[in-house]
Amino acid sequence: MYALITGFMEAGETPEGGIAREVKEETNLDVSATKLVGVYDFQRMNQIIIAYHVAADGDVKLSPELVDYRLYDLPDLKCWPAGTGYALADWLRTRGHEPVFFTAAENEDRRRGLQLPPEEPKRGS
Secondary structure (H helix, E strand, O other), rough: OOOOOOOOOOOOOHHHHOOOOOOOOHHHOOEEEEEEEEEEEEEEEEEEEEEEEEEEOOOOOOOOOOOOOOOHHHHHEEOOOOOHHHHHHHHHHOOOOOOOOOOOHHHHHHHHHHOOOOOOOOOOO
């Protein structure tokens, strides 16, 4: 399972500065440009996500937090129905690709693989 580069802002840091720092810390790449993808609620964690697409340069050297990385062709990407998955879907749309989301069964398999608890049913469901 692969994910997007994520992290938390430090005191006094701008969102753009935070993502540039996280990309550098986790991949050793230097961010040369940032473009806002969107802002998303992440209610399960009582957080908001500010998602950026970045252009970055350099040679990848992963931090100890990461085991591997992989490059995907856009049509091969699948979005997860929460948090950064919605950001990925919006970014794909800007590239002319209609996003495909994991089915409910695929998402439960994905969550088990990540050792996450099952999602609670939404009210009114």
